[in-house]
Amino acid sequence: WPNDTSTLYPVQKKLISEKKLHGAEVFNAWEYYPKVIDWCKDNNLAYFANSDIHYTSGNMYRGEFRRPMTLVFAKERSVEGIKEALFAGRTVACFNNILAGNEEYLKELIKNSLSVKVINKEKKTIEVSNKSDIAFQIKYGSHMYSIVINPNQAIRINLSSGGDVTFTNCMIGQNKYVVTKLW
Numbered sequence: 001w002p003n004d005t006s007t008l009y010p011v012q013k014k015l016i017s018e019k020k021l022h023g024a025e026v027f028n029a030w031e032y033y034p035k036v037i038d039w040c041k042d043n044n045l046a047y048f049a050n051s052d053i054h055y056t057s058g059n060m061y062r063g064e065f066r067r068p069m070t071l072v073f074a075k076e077r078s079v080e081g082i083k084e085a086l087f088a089g090r091t092v093a094c095f096n097n098i099l100a101g102n103e104e105y106l107k108e109l110i111k112n113s114l115s116v117k118v119i120n121k122e123k124k125t126i127e128v129s130n131k132s133d134i135a136f137q138i139k140y141g142s143h144m145y146s147i148v149i150n151p152n153q154a155i156r157i158n159l160s161s162g163g164d165v166t167f168t169n170c171m172i173g174q175n176k177y178v179v180t181k182l183w
Contacts, residue, residue, distance in 0.1 A: 006035040037100045046089040069095075092105050110180065115129045126183055127154055138168065166179050
């Protein structure tokens with residue numbers, strides 16, 4: 001568990017190089033370790049979010065999608081499938097609508113969570129629907145408009161075709177976010 005400075009010590013580097021350490025915790029209970037996102041990326045480690053709960057989760061995380069959890073991209077729904085995905089590093093850490101992970105898996109999650117429909121080509125109006133339980137935060141345009149697309153919500157925005165959108169709650173490194181095109 002990282003100290004206040006989130007230092008990667010020689011013993012941890014040794015364990016990583018010996019393939020004895022396969023993942024790192026980027027979220028724990030209410031704590032968040034931005035530097036660890038870079039460690040996971042730089043060392044090909046699985047991203048983990050843990051609750052550190054010593055009683056029922058319903059008492060600690062009431063009413064909102066805030067509970068830390070690790071999303072696992074398994075090829076099959078079995079213990080072996082999950083184990084294989086964990087050792088392969090196919091995870092995304094999720095806490096309080098913040099996601100941290102490999103860009104490939106975050107983009108896949110975004111793609112499968114949001115649907116985009118062109119409403120007016122001339123005005124470049126699109127409708128974005130969120131089919132997931134995760135609220136996505138996006139910034140776009142020259143003035144960097146900020147919008148939250150809540151679960152089961154659809155929004156309409158004017159966005160140039162091919163315009164980049166920054167998902168400010170999808171982290172691929174410390175102060176680095178997923179940037180992708182919506183349409």
